[in-house]
Each structure stands twice: as C-alpha cells, then as structure tokens.
Amino acid sequence: MISILVFVVGICVGSFLNVAIFRVNESRSVIKGRSKCRIFEEPISAKDLIPVLSFFILRGKCRKCKNVISWQYPIVEFVTGILFLIFFLKFGQELFTLIRDWIFISFLIVIFVYDLKYMYILDRFTIPAMIVAIIFNLWLGAIPAESLITGAIVLGGFFYLQFVISNGAWVGGGDVRMGALMGLMLGLNQGLVALFLAYLLGAVIGVILLMMKRVKRKAPIAFGTFMAIGTAVIIFFGDAPLQWYLGLFV
Numbered sequence: 001m002i003s004i005l006v007f008v009v010g011i012c013v014g015s016f017l018n019v020a021i022f023r024v025n026e027s028r029s030v031i032k033g034r035s036k037c038r039i040f041e042e043p044i045s046a047k048d049l050i051p052v053l054s055f056f057i058l059r060g061k062c063r064k065c066k067n068v069i070s071w072q073y074p075i076v077e078f079v080t081g082i083l084f085l086i087f088f089l090k091f092g093q094e095l096f097t098l099i100r101d102w103i104f105i106s107f108l109i110v111i112f113v114y115d116l117k118y119m120y121i122l123d124r125f126t127i128p129a130m131i132v133a134i135i136f137n138l139w140l141g142a143i144p145a146e147s148l149i150t151g152a153i154v155l156g157g158f159f160y161l162q163f164v165i166s167n168g169a170w171v172g173g174g175d176v177r178m179g180a181l182m183g184l185m186l187g188l189n190q191g192l193v194a195l196f197l198a199y200l201l202g203a204v205i206g207v208i209l210l211m212m213k214r215v216k217r218k219a220p221i222a223f224g225t226f227m228a229i230g231t232a233v234i235i236f237f238g239d240a241p242l243q244w245y246l247g248l249f250v
C-alpha cells in the first residue's frame with residue numbers, strides 16, 4: 001500500500017520536474033503561474049493535468065488545439081515514480097538517506113532531460129544541487145568531508161583540464177560543474193566509479209548510434225546525460241559495482 005503511495009508521489013514529483021525543465025528553458029518562474037497550452041497560451045484545466053493519465057486520456061494531444069504533447073511528460077513522470085519506488089524499497093529503513101537520494105535523483109533527472117533536449121548543463125540546476133549535496137552529505141556524515149572535497153576537486157578538475165587544454169572545444173563549463181557535483185554527491189571513490197561508468201555508457205551508446213547511423217562521427221554528445229545516469233546508478237548500488245569489478249581480478 002505504502003509502495004503505491006510512494007510511486008504516486010514520485011509521479012507527481014516527475015510532473016513538477018517536467019514543469020521546471022520547461023519553464024527554466026522559457027525563463028519563466030518554476031512556481032508561479034498556471035500551466036498553459038504552448039500554442040494558444042490558454043490555461044490547461046486541472047482535469048487535463050493529471051500526471052501520466054491525462055496524456056493517455058487525451059491520446060497525446062491538447063484538448064483545445066489538438067497539438068501533439070511531447071512523450072517527455074509521461075515518460076519523465078513514470079520514470080521518476082519508478083525510481084522513487086526502487087529507492088524506497090532499498091533504503092526505506094533509513095529515512096534521511098532516502099530523502100537525500102530522492103532529492104539527488106530529482107536533480108539528476110532534470111539535468112539528464114535538459115542536457116538530452118537542449119545540450120546544456122545549466123548552472124541553475126547544478127549549483128543548487130551542489131549546495132544540497134554538501135548540506136545533506138555533511139549532515140548525514142556517511143561520506144567523509146575530505147572525500148567530498150577531493151571528489152569535487154578531482155572530478156571537476158578533470159573536466160577543467162580538458163576545458164583549458166581544448167580551449168572549451170571538448171567540454172563546456174557545465175561539464176566542469178557537473179563533475180564537481182558528482183564529487184559532492186558521491187565522494188572521491190564512488191565519484192570516480194560513476195565517471196568511469198559514464199564514459200563506458202557513452203562509448204556503448206555512441207557505438208550503437210553510429211551503427212544505426214543516427215549520428216555523424218563529429219556530432220556532439222550530451223555527456224551530461226551519461227554523467228547523470230552514472231551518478232544515479234552509483235547512488236543506488238554504492239560500492240557494489242567496484243567490488244564486483246575488483247573481484248574479477250582476484
């Protein structure tokens with residue numbers, strides 16, 4: 001019963017994340033004002049704003065103007081619900097860790113979707129996320145402060161070096177902040193594992209897309225999406241992937 005409640009709460013959070021992504025891109029307030037139809041600027045009635053369900057009831061089209069609503073909305077809502085649920089099932093015993101993870105995941109979802117859609121990692125997302133990460137991790141104390149600081153410096157510095165060497169051609173300032181954020185969320189060791197995972201995932205997806213001829217070789221890759229996934233995976237699995245990997249050599 002409580003699992004269903006958590007799932008529904010997650011879906012509603014996902015709905016809010018969609019609004020945040022959309023409105024930040026349009027430079028509007030995330031909290032103030034009602035949701036409007038993109039085309040006619042008419043307010044959308046409450047019965048058409050039910051997360052996930054409305055999309056299917058309306059068959060993906062605006063009730064008034066019949067314009068297509070993006071699949072992003074139900075997908076983000078559903079995935080957020082699922083992630084809230086699986087984190088609850090794993091970490092439900094430790095309430096504050098669970099709340100921290102839900103907040104971290106919410107930031108990562110926004111960063112993921114925004115980078116996928118617009119190819120930017122915005123400071124408006126990474127900087128509040130860094131502040132939240134510092135506060136929560138210092139308060140909970142599971143990761144030593146030195147690990148958080150060195151993690152931020154090493155991972156942020158890794159991208160900063162690339163930024164300096166390439167004169168901003170390989171990576172952007174957003175990647176530097178995202179690297180630092182990974183360090184502040186995970187600490188040094190797990191942060192490095194998450195970074196490795198991001199590169200692994202980027203390589204695999206890159207090869208698949210090349211084989212499907214979806215991208216040209218020089219096409220820029222939204223690397224923030226992979227960093228967000230790598231971070232989320234390590235938040236969930238902790239040390240397990242590294243233990244498994246090291247175990248291969250024993």
Ligand SMILES: [Zn+2]
Nearest residue numbers: 037062064065
């Ligand atoms: Zn409309």
